[in-house]
Amino acid sequence: MREGEADPGLYDYLPYRDRPKIAWPDGKTVAVWVSPNLEFYELDPPANPHRKSWPKPHPDVVGYSHRDYANRVGHWRMAEMMEEHGFKGSVSLSVALCQHVPEVVENANRLGWEFFSHGIYNTRYSYGMDEAQERLIIEDSIRTVREATGQTIRGWLAPALTHTPRTLDLIAEYGMTYTCDLYHDDQPMPVATRSGQLISMPYSLEVNDHYGFFIYNMSPREYAQTLIRQYDRLADEGAQSGTVMCIPLHSYLIGQPHRIGAFEEVLRHIAADGRAWITRSGDIADHYLAQRGAVA
Amino acid sequence: MTLDPAYLDYAHRREGMDHDLYPWSNLFSRPPLAWPNGEKVLSWIVIDLEWFPITPDAKPFLAPGHMQTAYPDYRHYTSRDYGNRVGIYRLLDALDKAGAKASVAMNSAIADRYPALVRDIVLAGHEIIAHATDMNATIATGVAEADEREMIAASLAGLTRTTGAAPRGWLSIARSQSFNTPALLAEAGIAYCCDWVNDDLPYRMTTSNGPILNLPLNHELSDRQILNVQQQSMASYCEQIRDAFDWLAREAETSGGGRMLALNVTPYITGLPYRMAEFEALLMWLAGQPGHGFATGAQIAASADAQLG
Numbered sequence: 018m019r020e021g022e023a024d025p026g027l028y029d030y031l032p033y034r035d036r037p038k039i040a041w042p043d044g045k046t047v048a049v050w051v052s053p054n055l056e057f058y059e060l061d062p063p064a065n066p067h068r069k070s071w072p073k074p075h076p077d078v079v080g081y082s083h084r085d086y087a088n089r090v091g092h093w094r095m096a097e098m099m100e101e102h103g104f105k106g107s108v109s110l111s112v113a114l115c116q117h118v119p120e121v122v123e124n125a126n127r128l129g130w131e132f133f134s135h136g137i138y139n140t141r142y143s144y145g146m147d148e149a150q151e152r153l154i155i156e157d158s159i160r161t162v163r164e165a166t167g168q169t170i171r172g173w174l175a176p177a178l179t180h181t182p183r184t185l186d187l188i189a190e191y192g193m194t195y196t197c198d199l200y201h202d203d204q205p206m207p208v209a210t211r212s213g214q215l216i217s218m219p220y221s222l223e224v225n226d227h228y229g230f231f232i233y234n235m236s237p238r239e240y241a242q243t244l245i246r247q248y249d250r251l252a253d254e255g256a257q258s259g260t261v262m263c264i265p266l267h268s269y270l271i272g273q274p275h276r277i278g279a280f281e282e283v284l285r286h287i288a289a290d291g292r293a294w295i296t297r298s299g300d301i302a303d304h305y306l307a308q309r310g311a312v313a
Numbered sequence: 314m315t316l317d318p319a320y321l322d323y324a325h326r327r328e329g330m331d332h333d334l335y336p337w338s339n340l341f342s343r344p345p346l347a348w349p350n351g352e353k354v355l356s357w358i359v360i361d362l363e364w365f366p367i368t369p370d371a372k373p374f375l376a377p378g379h380m381q382t383a384y385p386d387y388r389h390y391t392s393r394d395y396g397n398r399v400g401i402y403r404l405l406d407a408l409d410k411a412g413a414k415a416s417v418a419m420n421s422a423i424a425d426r427y428p429a430l431v432r433d434i435v436l437a438g439h440e441i442i443a444h445a446t447d448m449n450a451t452i453a454t455g456v457a458e459a460d461e462r463e464m465i466a467a468s469l470a471g472l473t474r475t476t477g478a479a480p481r482g483w484l485s486i487a488r489s490q491s492f493n494t495p496a497l498l499a500e501a502g503i504a505y506c507c508d509w510v511n512d513d514l515p516y517r518m519t520t521s522n523g524p525i526l527n528l529p530l531n532h533e534l535s536d537r538q539i540l541n542v543q544q545q546s547m548a549s550y551c552e553q554i555r556d557a558f559d560w561l562a563r564e565a566e567t568s569g570g571g572r573m574l575a576l577n578v579t580p581y582i583t584g585l586p587y588r589m590a591e592f593e594a595l596l597m598w599l600a601g602q603p604g605h606g607f608a609t610g611a612q613i614a615a616s617a618d619a620q621l622g
Contacts, residue, residue, distance in 0.1 A: 060332050063320055074373065074454040078490045078508050079532055085330075085511035090340045094564075116326050118337050137323065147315040154321070234543040237553060273533055274513065274564075274574075275557035 018209075020182040027185070027199060028206055028217070039204060039259030039305060045294035046255030048301045049248070049287055051104045052197070052220060052265045053095060053130075055121055056111040058084045059140040067144035068179065084139075084269050088118045091272025096124060098277065102284035106130035107298035109174045109197065109265070111139050112158045115165035126166040131297040133197070134158035136176020143179040151181055155191050171299050172197060172218060189213030194302045203251060203260045205305040216305065218298050219261040226270045237276040244283045252292040261301060262293075334495060335509075335518045335527070345570025346514055346620050349612070353565035353604030354558060356574045357613055358415035359484065359507065359530055360404055362430075363448050363579075364422040365393045370449035373456055376486045377537065378581070379448055393448075393581050397427060400584020405437060407589065411596035413607035418444035418484040418507070421471025431475050440609035442482030443468045443503070454491045461493055465501050482507060482610045488532060496520035505614040513561070514573055515617035526614050526621075528575070535577035540588075547588045551595040562604060573613060574599075 019026035041048050061075045071077035099106060108125055110132050115122050125132070136143070137154055146154070154176075162170050173188045174197040185196055189210035196208060197220035208215040222228050224247050229240040244264060251260040264283070271280050287293050325331035348355050367390040369380040378393060380386040408415055417439050424431050424441075434441060445452070446468045452461055465483075473479045481504040485494065488508040495518055498506050505515070505526035512529045532538055534557060539550045554576065561572035583592050599605055 057331075059325065060330075063317075065316070065320065073489065074491075076454070076490060076492060078485075079488050079510060082509040082511035082529075083532070085509075089338060089512050093339060093341045113323065113326050116328060117331065119328065120337075120339060137326075141320070145314050145316045150316060150318075150321055230543075234545065236543075236545050236549045237556065273531075273557070274560040275534060275553040278556050278560045 018182050018185060026209055028201065028208055031206070033203075033258070036204075036258060038257065039308060041255075041259055041294045042304065043294070046292045047248070047252045047260045047262055047294070048304075049262045049264070049293040049295050050107050050298050050301060051099060052109055052263055052298070053092070053099075053106045053125075054109040054135060054265065054267050055092065055114055055125060056084065056087065056109075056135065056139045056267070057114045057117050058111075059138050062138065062140035065142045065144055068142050068177075070140045084267075087267065087269040087272065088114075088121050091268030091270075092121050092124070094272045094277050095266065095268040096128060098281055098284065100128055102281070102288045104284060104288075104295055105297050107172075108132045109135040110162065111135055111137065111176070112161040113137050115161050119165065122165050126168070131171075131299050132162050132166055132168050133170050133172030133174065133195075133298065134162065135174045139177050142177055143175055143181050143184065146181055148183055148187070151183060151187055155187055159191065171195065171302065174198060174220065185215060186211040189215040194306070195298060197263075197298070203254075203262075204258065205261060205301065214306075216302060218263075218302060220263045221265055224263075225265040226267055230270055237279040240276070241279040241283050245286050248283075248287055248290070248293070252290060255292070263298075333519065335516060338516060340513060341568065344620075345568060346617055348571040348606065348608070349616050350606060352571060352606035354561050354572045354574055354602075355606050355608040355613060356413070356558075356576060356599055357528070357530075357608055357610055358408070358413060358576045358578060359442075359610065360401070360415055360417045360578050360580065361444060361484070362397060362401060362417055362419040362423045363393065363444065364397065364420050364426060365390060365448040368449075372451075373453035374451050374487070374489070376448040376451050378579075396579065396581030396584055397423065397430065400580030401430065402433075403584045403589050404578065404580055404592075405433065405439075407593045407596055408439070409437065410593065411600045411607070413596060413600065414438050414440070414609050414612075415607070416440045416442050416482060416610040418442050418482075419472060420444050420447045420450075421468045422447035424472050424475035428475055435476055440482070440611050441472060441476050441478075441480055442484060442507075442610060443472055443480040444484045445486050446471065448486060451486045451489060452491055452494055453489050456491055458493050458497070461491060462497050462500075465497055469501055469503075481505065481614065482528070484508065484530065488530070495525055496522045499523045499525040504618070505610060507610065515613060515621070517621050526618060528573075528610050528613060528617075530577050531575040532577065534575060536579050536582045537577070540582055547583075547591045551591050554595055555598065558599060558602065558605070562602065565604070
């Protein structure tokens with residue numbers, strides 16, 4: 018990015034109207050990917066000078082144990098349901114989960130899910146890191162996921178969405194294909210970096226379960242209806258443009274007993290509709306790049 | 314800009330949890346728990362009975378529901394006390410109608426101040442568990458260990474004096490603990506705490522003073538979270554509880570293990586006239602579901618304790 022400038026210079030403006038269409042495989046109009054955040058939060062992490070880890074003094078029992086629900090209960094519910102309806106996950110991974118709870122990572126890997134990095138822990142932030150430190154967490158991510166799963170990560174969602182001005186340049190330099198940190202479009206777009214070839218992969222905060230439940234305070238059924246409306250609209254428009262819909266999830270939220278049943282209606286709706294290319298983030302990136310040729 | 318190099322040290326990066334309080338465990342692969350009468354789902358209702366001094370203490374933090382305005386905050390003092398005078402009796406009647414026994418998480422100040430209420434609760438067969446001394450007695454790291462030990466002891470002594478029996482369970486205000494809390498509760502003879510919301514079933518914790526059970530009291534299904542924090546309707550709350558029950562019952566059927574539906578209810582929130590009809594209907598609906606039972610925390614803890622070995 019252009020550090021310190023008013024326009025960070027991440028991408029060129031491109032109006033939605035009259036764009037060349039992205040043609041998804043088999044005439045599908047919308048590429049749908051589900052992104053479970055498989056995370057590990059620390060009970061007593063060191064302080065980052067730019068952001069507090071927990072709102073309460075450590076131990077923040079509710080904050081920590083709520084998130085721990087994911088690895089004991091929520092993940093297993095969510096993963097089984099996704100598999101039943103034919104949805105592979107593209108995992109935003111706290112890579113230290115490979116050490117702490119390898120069972121969850123192995124389960125996701127066995128299901129054919131893709132992994133990208135969401136940092137080491139969701140309680141360690143990139144704010145304030147120098148370049149060498151940021152390289153360390155990128156190299157750690159690549160190495161840890163490769164050793165645990167055999168996969169080479171191709172994407173990045175900054176830990177707890179904490180960035181430095183160098184993050185995008187660095188992940189591109191390390192050969193990554195996509196970033197999930199930019200929210201300017203419903204289609205993949207080229208991202209300007211010092212080197213490499215990076216694209217933005219439409220993730221979503223607006224229909225992220227965390228926003229649904231805690232920013233917009235939706236009931237489980239309202240959230241499910243929101244996802245269905247989001248899908249229907251993107252599937253309609255995708256006939257002209259070729260759209261991407263991401264469903265970002267946290268199983269400590271969506272995997273709760275009062276929510277998971279309503280969410281199943283969403284998966285059922287999308288799977289039955291016929292217009293969705295239900296796939297993984299890396300597959301979307303490959304298809305887009307092949308169709309667009311090398312992006313600038 | 315640079316961070317302290319220690320920020321990239323990960324001292325607890327190893328298999329398992331980053332603490333020794335409990336090990337990781339997958340609900341779906343651990344040995345199933347069976348409930349005493351073969352129920353698929355036990356609803357565990359926990360009613361908070363809380364007394365808020367009109368002179369709030371925000372150290373270490375201000376309890377949820379506490380005074381908000383400049384002194385004297387009549388509106389919050391009295392509307393919280395409404396729960397202790399009126400709302401709780403509506404809830405007790407609703408429990409009675411549905412044949413439900415609940416756990417009442419009580420500040421010891423309630424026992425000291427309102428012994429008639431305590432008698433009514435005990436006579437109805439509900440369990441009383443400890444919930445600090447009053448709503449100024451919040452716990453978090455920073456409270457001296459001796460002070461926390463003393464507050465726990467005062468709470469237990471107060472409740473024991475009025476009810477005639479030592480409470481088996483403990484619920485911290487806002488489920489907030491210090492690093493010392495689990496060991497101090499075990500030391501005080503508490504069999505189970507309710508604060509950690511990381512599971513749908515009871516599990517064992519290990520402390521320097523011996524084991525203690527944790528019965529996860531789902532905060533997301535609490536009336537406070539759904540009605541007050543998320544500002545949803547009573548109708549939506551009831552629908553969410555029914556959905557949760559349906560899911561847990563199906564899971565119990567397919568897995569063969571019992572499930573627990575933890576319902577944390579607040580008299581000054583649910584016990585309002587306009588909410589009670591729907592709440593009563595919810596309890597009656599639960600009571601009518603096949604394979605459903607109501608249980609107190611002590612009953613669930615005893616059953617789990619025997620099976621967890």
